[in-house]
Amino acid sequence: MSSINYSEKIPNNVDLGNDRTLQRALEQWQPNFINWWGDVGPTGSTDYDVYLRTAVSVDPQGWAQFDYVKMRDYRWGIFLNPGDAERRIHFGDHLGEKAWSDVPGEHRANLRRIIVTQGDTEPASVEQQRQLGLTAPSMYDLRNLFQINVEEGRHLWAMVYLLHRHFGRDGREEAEALLERRSGDENNPRILGAFNEATPDWLSFFMFTYFTDRDGKFQLCALAESAFDPLARTTKFMLTEEAHHMFVGESGIGRVIQRTCAAMNELKTDDAATLRAAGVIDLATIQRYLNFHYSVTIDLFGADQSSNAAIFYSSGLKGRFEEGRRTDDHLLKGQTYTVLEVANGQLAEREVPMLNALNEVLRDDFIRDSVAGVGRWNKVIEKAGLAARLTVPHKAFHRNIGTLAGVKVSPDGRVVSDAEWQANVGHWLPTRDDRAFVASLMGRVVEPGRFANWIAPPVMGINRQPVDFEYVRFG
């Protein structure tokens, strides 16, 4: 193993070639990662040559090198955004002090927990999506799926690097455990609930990449503010890649809507059954999928009041979204924030200490960002000359974490009785029929330039290649 050329095989900017400790740790871990990829990575993809983007450095030219790659030979690299030796902590109790290049002993356990929780989502999503390649609606979409998969793999590497480099033996054990947990496994599940749900079809996949990867974006943005400089720099670089994942989601749903609208205009109907018979997904079903993924995702931000969130912030481990751009005192002591609760059978607002409500702050930032994209989907409908519109449901709808867990709230924000919930849940969340119908559309279309009937082609290809480019060569 000593003859590995680290900079070639594992592109990195962390001086891996001269770090014997890190090399040893990775030499142990890397074969297990490859085995994990072989076991639960994309099904049946071993011999494919996929037109993938590989990061070989962090500058604008280096991080987006496109070429055909077999996925198991993908060069999972380790990258930190360029550092600033003078960087200061810009929030919390350590405000103004020098950022940490190593883990302070008193924050070791919390930082490890944050990194492990983030790291656990990366392989989990690969596991969740492993069957999707069998039902890709086009070669273009298949390539995008694989791109996301390998980059989630790289994000796992990024977190494992931090564990190996900064957390000693504990870190190495946590890194191994990241490869041992399995999405949906009863005995050894992934840490967060949403990452144990299967991603059964491409509509779910697009919704997942739009909403759930956006949760990833906000978590990464908050960690990119961290006083622990290696974590901040690692997550900053991950964000560049995360953008592609959200693009796949936003443009994917946009294309589904576009196809549906075209069929609605051709057939001059908005009748769900007629549209389904024509092989497209009616807008009401899309709305129900949206409701589901949105509500499950906003649960990921955690309880609306959390002392952990306050500790993470005050100790400088995790900032707010765009902390550096905010103009308040970056301490937040004595400030308040509005959260929702149920009082007298109705939703009511309550002011709570802002430090304890930072999960809610991040959730609300996420909501603003999500709503903007839904607005762009509506533009597609508007352009087709149709009156229907999609909306995000109320923040209290279908929640399972925090004060609102289990409260029955309609998408428009009314607390409803169990009876009303039962009577309407089929209009609000995807039913078994909806899922069966969407599943029935999932056939494999992989000739270059051809697209499944239920989705429109994209406006342009990847890396300025044509839409009918051979994005995947089947071995």
Add this chain to the structure above:
Amino acid sequence: MDMAGTTIFKQHLIDPEICIRCNTCEATCPVGAITHDTRNYVVDADKCEFCMACVPPCPTGSIDNWRTMLRVKAYAVDDQLTWDELPAELTPEQLAADGAAVETGGAVQTMDGALAATAQGETTFITASWGATLPPWSAAHAYTNLYGPKANDKCIHATVAGNVRVTELGRDYDTHHLVLDFGAMPFPVLEGQSIGIIPPGSDALGRAHFARQYSIASPRNGERPGYNNVSLTIKRVLEDHQGQPVRGVASNYLCDLQVGDTVQVIGPFGASFLMPNHPRSNIVMICTGTGSAPMRAMTEWRRRLRASGKFEGGKLMLFFGARTKEELPYFGPLQSLPKDFIDINLAFSRTAGQPKRYVQDLMRERAADLAPLLADGQTCFYVCGLKAMEEGVLLALCDVALQAGLAWEAVAGALKTQGRLHLETY
């Protein structure tokens, strides 16, 4: 850089219908030209320098949109923020009606032109496809365009701290070593970067002189270590490329400066012709005349590192051509560098009684030592000087590779993609 109202240019725009507002472009832009509100991400035409850093990271391709516009009528940021879709391309008639000069041939500043200028460190010659457009992996981060027409400060004033002749006296073609001090003002540079000098006064048509570009001859920590100064190597231009007598406006201005004079400077420029900084990296330098400036800078930086005892440098090899020994800048100081530090090869093309020798001749003679360096991924090559030398140097490298049994295409491909062959000729 044209300030006249009739200039047309390609305005960089983002397609709001395709953009997903991921913020990658804004995070990537080195000059802060991209901004956003809750609705759109937009490019400020006054700030964008066409460096294209934002284009590859964009996940959607929405970043890659261009509209031919009259510069004075460029779409403002506030307008772009209200867009739901991109405006249509203006027709030639619309452009003409807006007042675009009919004869645009000479005045059009196209994106392609700007691109070529940026990629080539703003020299005018677009080099053969062999040269790299990326710096080597261990290059330090280069600050560019801190001062200039599109920066907040249009120029910076430097004080002349020294001006000495570095070629022997008694010749028309004197070359000067000029030291410029920036006092307390920021002007961080790296070896291989260049700066622009704006000569005072105006040309025969009454227009202000445009900036002339010169490579920095001093290392990153100053001509004098720890001081905020840079040095330049200036050759007094007395005839043009065709041999017609012409007094170079900027070079004569610079060569005649006195200590204490102030000079208008823009820059720094260049983000690829940069030296490797990792231990045991080798540097092969091939230059003629004032093309020696960046080589002096890199050599001096390596010399200072070596003197510190904390850096294990690789091999340095220099091929340096001039017409005669007397015209070779820095001839004296070069002779005093230790042989085990740098391998110096001088070629003189006009020494009386001697056959003409060019740098490529020396390179072929030293093939046995060049070949292992060519085969070593730790080696970077830098070529700087007159355009005419470029082809000869590349052919010599090709011959050296072939003689050593190396596949030139593979070697050259690696040199280019790994940012290890840099050409700067004029």
